[in-house]
Amino acid sequence: MSQFMGTDYFDLESLLSEDELAIQNMVYDFVRKEFMPLIHEHHQNETFPVGIVQKLGELGLLGANLPQEYGSAGVTDVAYGLIMHELERGDSGLRSFASVQGSLVMYPIWRYGSKEQKEKWLPKLASGEAIGCFGLTEPDYGSNPSGMIARARRQGDSYILNGTKMWITNGTLADLSLVWAKDENDIVRGFLVEKGTPGFTAQKMTGKLSLRVSDTAELILGDCRIPAENVLPGIEGMKGPLSCLTQARYGISWGVIGAAMACYEIALQYAKDRVQFDKPIGAYQLTQKKLVEMVTEITKAQLMAIQLGRLKEKGKMRHQQVSMAKMSNVAMARDVARTAREILGANGIMEDYHVMRHMMNLETVYTYEGTHEINTLVVGSDITGLDAFQ
Amino acid sequence: MKICVLIKQVPSSDALIKLNNDSTWIKEDTVVFAINESDSFALEEALQIKEQTGEGEVVVVSLGPDRVQRAIREALAKGADRGIRIKESFPYSSDPFEIASLFAAAIKDDKFDLILSGLQSDDLGSGQTGVILGELLGMSTATLVVETKLSGESIRVKRELESGWFQWVTMPLPASITIQSGINSPRYASLKGIMSAKKKEIRLIEKKELSGSIPSLQSIEHVYFPQKTKRTEMIEGSVDQVVEKLTEIIQRNY
Numbered sequence A: 001m002s003q004f005m006g007t008d009y010f011d012l013e014s015l016l017s018e019d020e021l022a023i024q025n026m027v028y029d030f031v032r033k034e035f036m037p038l039i040h041e042h043h044q045n046e047t048f049p050v051g052i053v054q055k056l057g058e059l060g061l062l063g064a065n066l067p068q069e070y071g072s073a074g075v076t077d078v079a080y081g082l083i084m085h086e087l088e089r090g091d092s093g094l095r096s097f098a099s100v101q102g103s104l105v106m107y108p109i110w111r112y113g114s115k116e117q118k119e120k121w122l123p124k125l126a127s128g129e130a131i132g133c134f135g136l137t138e139p140d141y142g143s144n145p146s147g148m149i150a151r152a153r154r155q156g157d158s159y160i161l162n163g164t165k166m167w168i169t170n171g172t173l174a175d176l177s178l179v180w181a182k183d184e185n186d187i188v189r190g191f192l193v194e195k196g197t198p199g200f201t202a203q204k205m206t207g208k209l210s211l212r213v214s215d216t217a218e219l220i221l222g223d224c225r226i227p228a229e230n231v232l233p234g235i236e237g238m239k240g241p242l243s244c245l246t247q248a249r250y251g252i253s254w255g256v257i258g259a260a261m262a263c264y265e266i267a268l269q270y271a272k273d274r275v276q277f278d279k280p281i282g283a284y285q286l287t288q289k290k291l292v293e294m295v296t297e298i299t300k301a302q303l304m305a306i307q308l309g310r311l312k313e314k315g316k317m318r319h320q321q322v323s324m325a326k327m328s329n330v331a332m333a334r335d336v337a338r339t340a341r342e343i344l345g346a347n348g349i350m351e352d353y354h355v356m357r358h359m360m361n362l363e364t365v366y367t368y369e370g371t372h373e374i375n376t377l378v379v380g381s382d383i384t385g386l387d388a389f390q
Numbered sequence B: 001m002k003i004c005v006l007i008k009q010v011p012s013s014d015a016l017i018k019l020n021n022d023s024t025w026i027k028e029d030t031v032v033f034a035i036n037e038s039d040s041f042a043l044e045e046a047l048q049i050k051e052q053t054g055e056g057e058v059v060v061v062s063l064g065p066d067r068v069q070r071a072i073r074e075a076l077a078k079g080a081d082r083g084i085r086i087k088e089s090f091p092y093s094s095d096p097f098e099i100a101s102l103f104a105a106a107i108k109d110d111k112f113d114l115i116l117s118g119l120q121s122d123d124l125g126s127g128q129t130g131v132i133l134g135e136l137l138g139m140s141t142a143t144l145v146v147e148t149k150l151s152g153e154s155i156r157v158k159r160e161l162e163s164g165w166f167q168w169v170t171m172p173l174p175a176s177i178t179i180q181s182g183i184n185s186p187r188y189a190s191l192k193g194i195m196s197a198k199k200k201e202i203r204l205i206e207k208k209e210l211s212g213s214i215p216s217l218q219s220i221e222h223v224y225f226p227q228k229t230k231r232t233e234m235i236e237g238s239v240d241q242v243v244e245k246l247t248e249i250i251q252r253n254y
């Protein structure tokens, strides 16, 4: 009997523990029954189903790989990857929510926060009682966040924040925004800004043709005063936000395999069912080649992801390896989604068949958390010793 | 309140079924197995009763080969306290009397107040195990239950009858009740539940140890796919002729 829910051509299952498989099964089931019935409505309305957040929290799916001390589940990094895989098999927007909450907000608070910050926020973020967002990108600084304009000025017991952050996932939903800004010494630091703080506004960005089931916002900080103890004490400089991105990219490198798998499985079924010229289209060599390439690429991505996960568990994962996996697996998923759309013919553009939604979503995933190009250059710099972009 | 939940592992509803070489059972190696649907409602009902009464334990009991361990673990991950598995190997028992007798022998000393099971298994569909087990242990029994209300030494249950009718029955405990799907919304196992399930006890009992005096009254001779027969007959003529012909066909076939 097999237990891995989904395509498993190279017996990935044998590389997973009983717990990891049970977790994958549970999240698969959860997404199928609790999230998928909501997808069309939210996709059409460009909204995120906020009601699911508490359920994610109850099951322990938020920041699941952080230690149990502050309310997280403390699962293995591979189990965390499988969670991302199953969430993104539903929709990249759902996985993005969890990535931001877990890797970009809970992780830095856990790693760089004060004891008070951890006690105040981590249990609430883990349970879904509070939502977090991560504000790094600015209108004029995307791939080059170190050029950021946002500033924090110390004034007595406070910091005064000024600046604009753009493309911020969970922005209008967030109870807590982790905003990266430069202090008077031009050093990047992380600031915790609570919802409702005077001078802080989050404005929803609409008109996205990708990642529609996700809240994306512009954060505006105009003389926003926060208590000085809201700075993350444990980190200074760009390695703060970059280390968070490494965590999130790790999750993405698993997540997109889920999106690709959804598209591949839909296309495979369709190719067996759809008859043209008296034969299923899957009986034609051109279609078979497409399907074979899809499953081959998915298999390679799975093997890269599992090895990356095991390296992470041993503390041996390098951020350049994560960049390679993000770059490679997202590009793979983007291609698979597009090929699936081809195989489905006209039905491929319909929302009922899901593949085009995934295809559009993956355009965002290709660009955020370090674009495909920037992650390529990270690996390029690593192997040549020659920096191409900094 | 000591509650026993009978759990059967069956091929999941979207499993691609193939038969084994001598057509006596399905090929298992490529099939995904899952907890029988109505059993997961029975489990949820048990967990909710335990939560309401605030005491007692929920014990899941299953019969089957090693793969069944996963179904038990899943139930433990959702909150059951311990498991009992009667270990068997192929060919599996398919006779509800034999199965119920094995369960009776395995759990009689546990003195359960309540036994909950699904109304039927999604593979063999006999729908008898829970009732026979109740009889064997001298318990009250009820089938097709869609609501339960516990009060002291008795339980009131709402049974689903035919044509949209329902029946409320009050029965003394101990009772064995078979649960209809849809009675509640089964929970998902949380990550913490999954990780702590390993630490819970699953008692293994060899079927041989129990089966000495238990007869098997029924066995599977042959399994096969339903034959798909589709015949189209075009009826032509005036409306009267078509109606007459149709009536004739319907009368001939029913």
Ligand SMILES: Cc1cc2nc3c(=O)[nH]c(=O)nc-3n(C[C@H](O)[C@H](O)[C@H](O)COP(=O)(O)OP(=O)(O)OC[C@H]3O[C@@H](n4cnc5c(N)ncnc54)[C@H](O)[C@@H]3O)c2cc1C
Pocket (backbone or CB within 6 Å): A100, A134, A135, A136, A137, A141, A142, A143, A144, A166, A167, A168, A169, A170, A210, A211, A216, A364, A367, A368, A369, A370, A371, A372, A373, A374, A377, A388, A389
């Ligand atoms: C839906 C969505 C959600 C997002 N969520 C968040 C969030 O929660 N928090 C957050 O901080 N940000 C978020 N982002 C922002 C995202 O991280 C940025 O869009 C990304 O970093 C790229 O920046 P940019 O869009 O300004 O593109 P640019 O940096 O302007 O890049 C444009 C193009 O130029 C290429 N390029 C740039 N520099 C180089 C170079 N040196 N060499 C070669 N090519 C180069 C890029 O690869 C890209 O192809 C989100 C974006 C989207 C679309």
